[in-house]
Amino acid sequence: MLSAYTITDILLNIVLALIMLGIGLSLSISDFRKIFTLPKSLIIALAVQLFIVPLIAFGIAFYSGLTESEKAGLVIVSLCASGASSNLITHLFKGNVALAISMTAINSFITLLTIPLLANLSLTLFLGIDSPVRLPVIETILQIFFITIIPASIGIYIRRIRERLAKSLEKPLKYILTILLGVIFTIKIFFGVNIGGTGIGFHETLQILPFMLLLNFLAMASGLFIAKLFRLPFTDQFTISIEVGLHNTALALLIGGTILNNPEIEKPAVVYAMFSFFTAVIFVYLVKRIGSRFK
Numbered sequence: 001m002l003s004a005y006t007i008t009d010i011l012l013n014i015v016l017a018l019i020m021l022g023i024g025l026s027l028s029i030s031d032f033r034k035i036f037t038l039p040k041s042l043i044i045a046l047a048v049q050l051f052i053v054p055l056i057a058f059g060i061a062f063y064s065g066l067t068e069s070e071k072a073g074l075v076i077v078s079l080c081a082s083g084a085s086s087n088l089i090t091h092l093f094k095g096n097v098a099l100a101i102s103m104t105a106i107n108s109f110i111t112l113l114t115i116p117l118l119a120n121l122s123l124t125l126f127l128g129i130d131s132p133v134r135l136p137v138i139e140t141i142l143q144i145f146f147i148t149i150i151p152a153s154i155g156i157y158i159r160r161i162r163e164r165l166a167k168s169l170e171k172p173l174k175y176i177l178t179i180l181l182g183v184i185f186t187i188k189i190f191f192g193v194n195i196g197g198t199g200i201g202f203h204e205t206l207q208i209l210p211f212m213l214l215l216n217f218l219a220m221a222s223g224l225f226i227a228k229l230f231r232l233p234f235t236d237q238f239t240i241s242i243e244v245g246l247h248n249t250a251l252a253l254l255i256g257g258t259i260l261n262n263p264e265i266e267k268p269a270v271v272y273a274m275f276s277f278f279t280a281v282i283f284v285y286l287v288k289r290i291g292s293r294f295k
Contacts, residue, residue, distance in 0.1 A: 013258065015180045016250045017151040020108070022173040023087065024155020025166040027101055041096070041227070041236040045103055048226055049244045050110065053078050053219045054118055060218075061126065064211045068126040069264035074208075075122035076255055077269050078215060079115050080248040081107035085277055089246065093284050095239035103243045108148045111251075119255065147254065208271045216276050220245030220283050238287050246280045249273040 057078030061071040082104060090100040159166035223244035227237040252269035256262055 013147055017147045019177050020148045021151035021155040024152040025159050025170050027156050041099055041232050044230055045240040048223050049081055052222050053244055056218045060211050060215055070268055071126040072122045073265040073268035076119050077247050077252045077272050079118050080251040082243045082246050086242050086246040089242050089280055090239050096235045099239050100243055205271055208268055212272045216279055238284050242280055246276055
């Protein structure tokens, strides 16, 4: 019989896959054409996500004073590019939704390579080469492929052949899956290891929180600054800050809990999930309020 911990992880995987299917329902082939016709914003955004944010995360981890597993977990959070929640915030603040969706789609493919590579590097640096906790590259690629790429592709296909059906499913799926994901995160945050949680306590949360807040803020600020430096449109500037600053904690929990089976590595993702949606909303609200200074 499956343990409750395993059942919780399976439910997380299913919800994550359904969220990716829901994202696929909002995509069309024309969204991908934008990547090739106007690629400047996308290239800059991906460069920040792939190079700048992981460097920030490694730097914070080295000087954080966290446990070695928590340091690895912090880096893994930074590698898990934005998902459905960042697209939602972009939509709410009237950002460049096409850019946000394109980033989500492209990142789903790129992370097949970057997550195994850089997560293994973090495990080697922080846990040691002889550590029993190793990230299996092939298994990781297969896990991410089946839980992200295939569902998103199915969603795109459904929209292509049944556009009316896809549009009718988008709204209810968004609310239903958000609630389901919230329930699973509640289990992960507030319950013990024996029933599927990480067992994280209040004291541990306070220890991890400042470093995850720092990662969140520096990622958003760097995205905004670099987009401004390259004179991108203002909507692209704050869209990129959202996309590189709000990470896919569900995917980070998948890696830490299911693939690595290490609740300690999950804890930074749990802490990050507690606040990152709200800090992203506050950050973009303030940026838009004083937007003339960033244009």
